[in-house]
Amino acid sequence: MTPALDLPGYRHLYSGKVRDLYVPLNAAGEDDPDRLLLAASDRISAYDAILDPAIPDKGEILNRLSLWWFDQLADLLPNHVLTTDVPDAVAGRAILVRRLDMVPVECVARAYLTGGGLGEYAATGAVSGLPLPAGLVDGSRLPEPIFTPSSKAPAGEHDEPITYADVVALVGPGRAAELRELTVEILRRGNAIAAERGILLADTKVEFGLDAGGALVLADEVLTPDSSRFWPADEWVPGRAQASFDKQFVRDWLTSPASGWSKSSGDAPPPLPAEVVEQTRARYVEAYERLTGARFVPLASAR
Numbered sequence: 001m002t003p004a005l006d007l008p009g010y011r012h013l014y015s016g017k018v019r020d021l022y023v024p025l026n027a028a029g030e031d032d033p034d035r036l037l038l039a040a041s042d043r044i045s046a047y048d049a050i051l052d053p054a055i056p057d058k059g060e061i062l063n064r065l066s067l068w069w070f071d072q073l074a075d076l077l078p079n080h081v082l083t084t085d086v087p088d089a090v091a092g093r094a095i096l097v098r099r100l101d102m103v104p105v106e107c108v109a110r111a112y113l114t115g116g117g118l119g120e121y122a123a124t125g126a127v128s129g130l131p132l133p134a135g136l137v138d139g140s141r142l143p144e145p146i147f148t149p150s151s152k153a154p155a156g157e158h159d160e161p162i163t164y165a166d167v168v169a170l171v172g173p174g175r176a177a178e179l180r181e182l183t184v185e186i187l188r189r190g191n192a193i194a195a196e197r198g199i200l201l202a203d204t205k206v207e208f209g210l211d212a213g214g215a216l217v218l219a220d221e222v223l224t225p226d227s228s229r230f231w232p233a234d235e236w237v238p239g240r241a242q243a244s245f246d247k248q249f250v251r252d253w254l255t256s257p258a259s260g261w262s263k264s265s266g267d268a269p270p271p272l273p274a275e276v277v278e279q280t281r282a283r284y285v286e287a288y289e290r291l292t293g294a295r296f297v298p299l300a301s302a303r
């Protein structure tokens with residue numbers, strides 16, 4: 001994995017698969033207690049691996065999409081965004097945010113049944129302890145979006161599904177109800193907009209934090225293809241694996257004989273051909289332009 005950039009005036013705190021977290025330093029070289037810098041990289045992850053090469057402009061496209069969603073949701077709850085005035089090295093793909101006391105729950109909502117939720121349903125008839133109607137299949141639209149929280153696993157490990165009762169035990173009944181209501185409403189609103197533009201948001205993960213006054217604030221990224229499953233609406237057919245809006249070219253090539261790779265091999269996926277990289281970049285641009293109604297012009301080229 002390409003190491004996170006060295007940003008003068010910032011200390012690198014942590015890197016996830018596709019994003020990097022920094023803290024601004026004051027004149028004395030000490031950590032700013034109130035702000036963080038969240039940088040979205042061009043890295044792409046699939047099959048639990050970070051693929052090579054990176055997808056040009058992916059970080060900027062998804063950062064700008066997340067900022068657009070924060071605006072669409074601003075009447076629902078406050079968010080952590082302070083400014084997009086960031087160092088040139090990460091311009092367009094990073095934001096300075098308010099440092100929050102992060103809620104220790106991965107807040108997931110599902111509007112369609114797939115992935116880990118489908119596995120839980122097949123085994124128990126329920127997801128996160130929530131019984132669902134019989135007869136649902138891969139890609140079934142749920143009667144209403146459901147809250148299916150997970151634990152915050154240590155770096156490199158998978159989040160584990162937890163029940164609503166577990167959330168209550170972690171944050172108390174009032175806060176748990178607030179998290180459930182807001183997470184479901186964010187996905188509901190996301191789908192109300194996305195469905196009109198030919199994209200289905202099957203599920204999403206959002207993160208919340210508390211500000212100094214104890215108010216709940218929407219943090220992290222919101223409703224991006226990295227935090228949510230994006231499906232092309234015109235290809236939705238319940239009963240089979242759905243096409244991914246953004247990662248299908250990657251999946252098709254990696255699982256084709258052309259790649260010479262097998263998911264079950266345990267080997268790292270081979271580098272993506274230039275054509276797959278460009279097709280994938282184009283899908284991120286298309287998702288951004290369909291949802292926001294704006295053209296994507298890379299900041300670098302706009303300068």
Ligand SMILES: C[C@H](c1ccccc1)n1cc(-c2ncnc(N)c2C#N)cn1
Nearest residue numbers: 016019020021080097098099100219220
């Ligand atoms: C999971 C996520 C992350 C992002 C980027 C790279 C790796 C992890 N993260 C977000 C915070 C965080 N902490 C305090 N205040 C905040 N406003 C935020 C946010 N967002 C800590 N981790």
